[in-house]
Amino acid sequence: MSLPTINPTKTNAWKKLQDHYGTFGNIHMKDLFAQDKERANKFTVKWDDFYVDFSKNRITEQTLNYLLELAEEVKLKDAIKSQFSGEIINETEGRAVLHTALRAPKDANFKVEGVNVMPEIYAVKQKIETFTNQVVNGELKGFTGKAFTDVVNIGIGGSDLGPAMVVDALQYYKNHLTTHFVSNIDGDHVNEVIKKLNPETTLFVIVSKTFTTQETLSNANTLKAWFLKSATEAAIAKHFVAVSTNIQNVKAFGIDENNIFPMWDWVGGRFSLWSAVGLTISLAVGYKNFDSLLLGANKMDEHFKNEDFKTNIPVVLALISVWYNNFFKAESEAIIPYCQYLNQFATYLQQGIMESNGKSIDRNGNPIDYQTGTIIWGEPGTNSQHAFFQLIHQGTKLIPADFIGFTQSLHGNQDHQDKLMSNFFAQTEALLNGKTEAEVIAEGTASSIIPFKIFDGNKPTNTIFINKLTPESLGKLIAMYEHKIFVQGIIWNIFSYDQFGVELGKQLASKILQEFNNSAVNNHDSSTQNLLNHYKRMS
Ligand SMILES: O=P(O)(O)OC[C@H]1O[C@H](O)[C@H](O)[C@@H](O)[C@@H]1O
Numbered sequence: 001m002s003l004p005t006i007n008p009t010k011t012n013a014w015k016k017l018q019d020h021y022g023t024f025g026n027i028h029m030k031d032l033f034a035q036d037k038e039r040a041n042k043f044t045v046k047w048d049d050f051y052v053d054f055s056k057n058r059i060t061e062q063t064l065n066y067l068l069e070l071a072e073e074v075k076l077k078d079a080i081k082s083q084f085s086g087e088i089i090n091e092t093e094g095r096a097v098l099h100t101a102l103r104a105p106k107d108a109n110f111k112v113e114g115v116n117v118m119p120e121i122y123a124v125k126q127k128i129e130t131f132t133n134q135v136v137n138g139e140l141k142g143f144t145g146k147a148f149t150d151v152v153n154i155g156i157g158g159s160d161l162g163p164a165m166v167v168d169a170l171q172y173y174k175n176h177l178t179t180h181f182v183s184n185i186d187g188d189h190v191n192e193v194i195k196k197l198n199p200e201t202t203l204f205v206i207v208s209k210t211f212t213t214q215e216t217l218s219n220a221n222t223l224k225a226w227f228l229k230s231a232t233e234a235a236i237a238k239h240f241v242a243v244s245t246n247i248q249n250v251k252a253f254g255i256d257e258n259n260i261f262p263m264w265d266w267v268g269g270r271f272s273l274w275s276a277v278g279l280t281i282s283l284a285v286g287y288k289n290f291d292s293l294l295l296g297a298n299k300m301d302e303h304f305k306n307e308d309f310k311t312n313i314p315v316v317l318a319l320i321s322v323w324y325n326n327f328f329k330a331e332s333e334a335i336i337p338y339c340q341y342l343n344q345f346a347t348y349l350q351q352g353i354m355e356s357n358g359k360s361i362d363r364n365g366n367p368i369d370y371q372t373g374t375i376i377w378g379e380p381g382t383n384s385q386h387a388f389f390q391l392i393h394q395g396t397k398l399i400p401a402d403f404i405g406f407t408q409s410l411h412g413n414q415d416h417q418d419k420l421m422s423n424f425f426a427q428t429e430a431l432l433n434g435k436t437e438a439e440v441i442a443e444g445t446a447s448s449i450i451p452f453k454i455f456d457g458n459k460p461t462n463t464i465f466i467n468k469l470t471p472e473s474l475g476k477l478i479a480m481y482e483h484k485i486f487v488q489g490i491i492w493n494i495f496s497y498d499q500f501g502v503e504l505g506k507q508l509a510s511k512i513l514q515e516f517n518n519s520a521v522n523n524h525d526s527s528t529q530n531l532l533n534h535y536k537r538m539s
Helices: 012-024 029-035 061-073 076-084 099-103 118-136 161-169 187-194 214-228 233-239 247-253 276-285 287-306 313-327 345-357 389-394 414-433 437-442 447-453 471-491 500-515 526-538
Strands: 044-047 050-053 150-154 178-182 202-207 240-244 260-262 332-337 375-377 401-406 461-466
Touching: 012 061, 012 313, 029 414, 044 313, 050 313, 050 471, 061 076, 061 313, 061 471, 076 287, 076 471, 099 118, 099 287, 099 471, 118 260, 118 276, 118 287, 150 214, 150 276, 161 178, 161 276, 161 345, 161 471, 178 187, 178 276, 187 214, 202 214, 202 233, 202 276, 214 233, 214 240, 214 500, 233 240, 240 247, 240 276, 247 260, 260 276, 276 287, 287 313, 287 471, 313 471, 332 345, 345 375, 345 471, 389 414, 401 414, 414 461, 437 447, 461 471
Parallel strands: 150 178, 150 202, 202 240, 240 260, 332 375, 332 401, 401 461
Antiparallel strands: 044 050, 050 461
């Protein structure tokens, strides 16, 4: 069975939403709160250690009902079932999409083409656990008999962003191993990492689903060559491991068969941190914590699969996002975690959201005449307040924002935590209410300055409030966004799990690379040609 192919703009719910948007006009959220004392309670979902308040949005109960009708009309329920039952929903690549199986319990039953994949998943998990323990305990040693002190993750895109974000987010839980990430083809990246390494005590984890990615292979070769300046070929088996679906290419690179951690083509790169792609996470925080991350994601999967749409966190967040994207024509969404540990969270989500839903052809193969993927950006609070919040508060663009916060800190300094959280609450309140002319005047502001100090307010935010940053709650949070991506892709009638848009630039780059050896370059547009010739002269 394939995914439904319903044009969302042709549904009854869409028409209702359009009319509703027309009458919604300039309703201010401040008034909606004044009219209904129960508003916050009505638009809050409490689930496990999550408290999600979406009341500070430009919605009424009617809006939500129409959005829920839209979800029904595009057959979201069937689509969720299709995904979890291993159907080939990544139709353009002919693959199932089963990252959810990676975090399911052992006795779950996820089938790909009739075969239960759980035994394979658990065999690899076992391998990750054993290897992690041996490295962390110092049982496995380098070529001079010393225990490992450093781990270098070599990968890019989904083979870098997920592990890098999670290792950073969970650094409070880290063990003694120092982790490094090399991704960019820019030689400065690998060069700077090399400066910090001792070949005797460094473990290299090469992560590439395809094992054909230029950046990863070049960086891996550079690191191998550097390593071989101090060690023999035989030492490679002790220091290099790989995560990939392409066993043949990994072996050709010179990696011992025992050092290969397999993954599967039914795991998309940007959804792969739950597989052996997360090996560096497991090494950095220990297998138990890695497993808790998976458990958290599994809990969110169950919530997503079973919860009524009205109180289903990923579904509600996705629907509200569609409301802004397609009716208010908001172009971007900001992700603002009030948590320094989530410093890389927005960057990580950029790939997940923009690579998945940045599409303009629908599931029937026709061009789309409505908006799809949102632009994602963000930085942790409070830093972002001192950088770009001016534009969110008083600029001309509507930027819905997710505020992510934790009731309890990990550092235990209540003074810092209270100051951080007072900002967290103050910002969403200020974005909601703004400041009226009367209030500005009452402050005794000089009359010529009054207009500059007025805040319209009415700026939407979701508050995603979690008890504490733990491996488990982080797993839930990441999975929440994964499901939001899926829901939006279904509504927009696009394929969220391919990424053909990244190919063209790659192909041209390899053509240009070959042309560097030619004396004259003459088959490009005049701009590119001039630039290439300038580079050839000057480099
Ligand atoms: O893991 P790899 O096969 O090396 O792929 C790494 C990355 O390559 C491409 O650019 C894709 O767009 C990404 O989705 C992928 O994560």
